[in-house]
Amino acid sequence: MLKDSTIWLMAVLIFTIFSGSSLIYAENITEEELGLRKENLYDEQSTIPVRGEPIQKEPGESTPIERAFENSPPLIPHDITGMLPLAQTENICLDCHMPDEAVSQGATPIPESHFVDLGTGEDLKGKLDGDRFNCMQCHVIQTAVTPAVANLFKGDFRDEKGKYRSNLLDILNEGVETD
Ligand code: HEC
Numbered sequence: 001m002l003k004d005s006t007i008w009l010m011a012v013l014i015f016t017i018f019s020g021s022s023l024i025y026a027e028n029i030t031e032e033e034l035g036l037r038k039e040n041l042y043d044e045q046s047t048i049p050v051r052g053e054p055i056q057k058e059p060g061e062s063t064p065i066e067r068a069f070e071n072s073p074p075l076i077p078h079d080i081t082g083m084l085p086l087a088q089t090e091n092i093c094l095d096c097h098m099p100d101e102a103v104s105q106g107a108t109p110i111p112e113s114h115f116v117d118l119g120t121g122e123d124l125k126g127k128l129d130g131d132r133f134n135c136m137q138c139h140v141i142q143t144a145v146t147p148a149v150a151n152l153f154k155g156d157f158r159d160e161k162g163k164y165r166s167n168l169l170d171i172l173n174e175g176v177e178t179d
């Protein structure tokens, strides 16, 4: 037998749950209002995705962009029209960015980390690791956009040089203890 007080307590509890939940729903925003845009979420007519203006400068005419954080993949600061698609056997990026070519092209050389199999640690002796041929997987072109939400992230750099050059392979094992 349930005591009177227990029944009361249960009634109050059930009432609170139901009245509470309807209150929450009443204050909730509708599905159409979800999202950052001001228009109906389901309206695809007036809201066009922000595509931005890709950088137009030719290689050699642009200036490298400060890295987002230490050892982040640098943004491509130049036009890449006509350079894609990239294939393992045909990759125009290598023409200017392979260490042997880069200096004469005024381009940043592909770093040592791209010539090592990071899975095994094997030095590939100047041969680009197979995982690296698709440069666009990690490096993207700089595009001028006004984001709906400003990005307040500010990368920290232990060294001023890190703002424009990477040294991943030198510091990869930092803090790792080996026998
Ligand atoms: C004709 C030569 C040339 C080609 C081809 C080329 N680049 Fe470049 N790249 C440059 C030069 C030169 C720079 C230095 C900035 C500048 O002068 O535009 C540069 C800068 C960069 C940077 C910035 C490096 C830094 O230190 O911040 C990245 C990343 C990059 N290129 C990636 C690519 C990728 C990916 C491709 C292929 C889709 C490519 N580049 C094709 C010449 C080239």
Ligand code: HEC
Binding pocket: 071, 072, 073, 074, 091, 093, 094, 097, 108, 109, 110, 111, 112, 113, 114, 131, 132, 133, 134, 135, 136, 137, 138, 139, 164, 165, 166, 167, 168, 169
């Ligand atoms: C899997 C991701 C990935 C791919 C694919 C990749 N990169 Fe990178 N790249 C990085 C990262 C991360 C860094 C910075 C850390 C480092 O040095 O490894 C970097 C750094 C660089 C730098 C700057 C070197 C310096 O000394 O500051 C150049 C130039 C570059 N990559 C060119 C290329 C080119 C060209 C390709 C295609 C052939 C390519 N990368 C493919 C991730 C990638």
